[in-house]
Amino acid sequence: MKNPHQLSISISIALLLTACGGGSSSTTTTDPVSKPALKQINSNTELENLIKQQMLETYGTAYANYGGCTSDACIMEIPVAASATTGTTTSAASAASDSASNVSSTNTQETNVDEADRIKTDGTYLYTTATDQPNVRIFKTNDASNTLVKDLPLGNDTNARLTGLYLEGGKLAALAEKQQYYSMWNNWFMPSYWQNQQSQMYLLNVANPENPTQTTKLTLDGQVISSRLIGSTLYLATRHSPSLSGLVQYPTTEAAATANRNRINSATLADFLPDYQINDGSKNAMFDGTDCFMTQYTDKKSYQTSIISLLAIDLNSPTPTPQGKCFAGDTETLYASTDAIYLATTSYSYPSTTPAIASTSVSSSSGTSTSIAYYAPSITTDFHKFSLAGGINYRGSGRVDGHLGWQQEQKPFRMSEYQNVLRVITYTGDNNLTTNPSPAHLTTFQENTANQSLDMMATLPNSTRPTALGKPGEQIYATRFLGNKGYLVTFRTTDPLYLLDLSNPADPYIASELKIDGYSDYLHPVGNNYLLGIGKDAIAVDGGDSGRGAWYQGVKLSLINITDPANPSEQQKIIIGKRGTETAVSQSHHALTTLQQGNTLQVALPISLHESASNYSSGASTYYNWTQDELYRLNINTQTGTMQALTPIVSEAAVANSYSSYQWQNDRSVMIGEFIHYLHGDKVISQAW
Structure with a gap:
């Protein structure tokens, strides 16, 4: 052993x-x-x-x-x-629930399945987690203003942090865990x-939000x-x-x-x-x-x-x-x-019996060559x-070949259950490209109650439908399942968006493929006919970022018309900032806030904007200096498919010799009626939409 x-x-x-x-x-x-x-x-x-x-x-x-x-x-x-x-879920919870209320909710993968986040609202009060201590901070909103009414510590461990909140009726559940600090000999990969x-769960009675009471502290062994x-x-x-x-x-x-x-x-x-x-x-x-x-x-x-x-x-x-x-x-x-x-x-x-699939000759400092087999x-x-x-x-x-990718946030989106069928997209590009040219595979499973197994119904590509999902060398970026449709983004130089027809889970197929510049980290349904891709613009070059064949640029919003699944098109695109610009949505889908108001979908996403002049210039690879952190806002007409950008809400702007605080990664927002409330760090900025 x-x-x-x-x-x-x-x-x-x-x-x-x-x-x-x-x-x-x-x-x-x-x-x-x-x-x-x-x-x-x-x-x-x-x-x-x-x-x-x-x-x-x-x-x-x-x-x-x-x-x-x-x-x-x-x-x-x-x-x-x-x-x-x-x-039995079909689409994003926010897209469904927001249409039935005047208050936005946490953007989740499935309808009626809530997910923990650092902000929740009951339509009047905002419940938030503090950034540097295990505290729940409660704000009362009043149209375009807000007031901090409670800053409640949970526990006395200064190393603990709240990892997320749930709001159910008059109860607030706060999840917490102790932060870990380790030396190089005691890292996270060590046992x-x-x-x-x-881990802790604190249950609070918030029937009176300005005077909450803790009813239960539940401590669990494990993380x-x-x-x-x-x-x-x-x-x-x-x-x-x-x-x-x-x-x-x-x-x-x-x-x-x-x-x-x-x-x-x-x-x-x-x-x-x-x-x-x-x-x-x-x-x-x-x-x-x-x-x-x-x-x-x-x-x-x-x-x-x-x-x-x-x-x-x-x-x-x-x-x-x-x-x-x-x-x-x-x-x-x-x-x-x-x-x-x-x-x-x-x-x-x-x-031990696996054959080498590649061999490289490497020259050492002594002038000798060594053959390295992979x-x-x-x-x-x-x-x-x-x-x-x-x-x-x-x-x-x-069981299926491949893995769910490297980004923890995106792994759940590789899976979906619809009408008792599990659909899974895995990355298989690590395998030998001479025998497995498709970097992604779709697999459908059906429960077999007789032997407690999930039996494979179909895979894609297959001998009957051999078209690859992605090109050799591409990675999987965004994936999304919506009802009997699936959407997959792979990327190296351009962004192939694959539309998958899953209406017959025993015989899924590629309905179409759309090639556009850049890539999407996240896909969000907009009405019944559009899909909003959020990611990065890119300029194709030899090499590029990590040899990806392109230099990433500003944040890209791409509105895709999927009215005819066989002929999708990019309806409109918006590029925010220049190279270096980031959005928290690429790290957590919870950072995206939407609210349907009639035919208009209101959209808000945090942006760390980089467009100030750089100290050097090298063409497409120029990395621009930080300009400001902001909440970017736009209206999307779900009938005509047009996007209209609004004036961003600036939370933090650059001054001489200043650098981004990276608070934008945890930025969130809530829409209540005609007003927007923007959480940046521990402060809330409120204004009319």
Whole structure:
């Protein structure tokens, strides 16, 4: 067995690619031994033995030369965790719900599936998270003005931060976690990063927003991967990495390894499984062994032992207690419809029999040449479905080639459930281009209740429909599923937008392809006939940014006419700023705010504008200086497909020798009636639309 501690560089790369979704080896989709399906744990003993086996593989062997270090300084003990006792959807929710109200809501992937964000509103009050402390700040709006009426600290840990809010009726749920700071020897890709992590949910009664009261503090072992709110039920996916006090994390002597083995073997299941606490009370077990599952990979070794929990919390309960399921393994993202939640996990495997697909001759300083062979990994992604009817219940799993990309924000958009069919777009460009020329693949799945599996219905491209999704060397940028249509943006020099017809999930096909300049990071429905792409303009050159064949320019808004799916066209485009200009929408779709007012869709997005003269000029690669942070606004006529830009709201402008504060990345806005409220940092700017 290879020791993961001796492969710190390899581990960091693998976990970076999978967002901590890897470690467990996986083979190809045709491997009959390594199954994607989760296996029910039969007893506490079975789960305890499984976790101990993984812990012993990681901590039970001495490695005297870890990373070239042979001193006792390499030995780090895992500290004792601090005790808390001492201290059927079709389109964007905003596009649907805003048309039925006069108040904008959080821009979400699916209708009626809310997502956590740093601002929520009830139409009169704004509930926001502070940027530098664990505080909820409440503002009362009055047309074109606002007043801070409450600045409420939650907890006394100055290292904690609120990660998102949910507003349900007269209740406000605030999610929090402790910020982590690590040295180069204790980075996020190390097992220790995920150990001793805790997350909190603070439940507030905001029936009187100017005098809110905290009703519950729920503390969970583990870190929240993602969350959703459906009705009054909050769903959380968390990752808990078991640890034991006194365990030497990197044993460099046999004595330390022996002590680790003794400590692991003497532990009980309760020492490994996550707990929860209500109002800093006694710890309670979150699961019994039979509430959990295990993966069925051929190679069960992993770089770290993790317990993934999928929890449901009823916010209307007088005692909001987490209930759900868990599995020993890992996951990287969550997608939710109103009926089910899917957890996705990508695995990278390098079988010893894999042939080299490329060879390069490299000259060294001594003048000798070395031939370097490249071995392509086998990359697969598993999907685990849990239904939400009558509690959380495991329904089955499926596997597909490729992965969900590198941007955590965009991974959920690679998936969609429509009429009980799961549609998935994966990136397969890492594979050998001579046998796999398509950088993207679409796969449709259907639940098979007889054997708890997600059976593959179709893939695209295929032998009948061989046209590739994207060109060799292109990456996947924006993806969006809307009803029985799918939209995919790939990019290298130009932006091919693919329109996919999914009306027959057993035989999907490319309805059309539109090539335009630049690319889109995010796609948003505008009425029934248009699609708004938000991304960057680009100028084609040899080389370009990271060898992408183009220099990125200003932020591009592209309104695509999709009235005839077979003949889409770019109806209108707007370029904001010059090279260096950014929008928070490229990092989080929550930064986009829309509100339908009659035939007009009001749109607002934060911009960090760069168009001031640069100190140098090199043509298309010139990077312009920061000018200001602003909220860019426009009206889109959903009948005629015309965009009209309004005067931006400036929140912060450059002065001599000043630089952007990067607060724009967390900027948000809310529309209430005829007024707009712009959250920049911890201040709110209000004015008429």
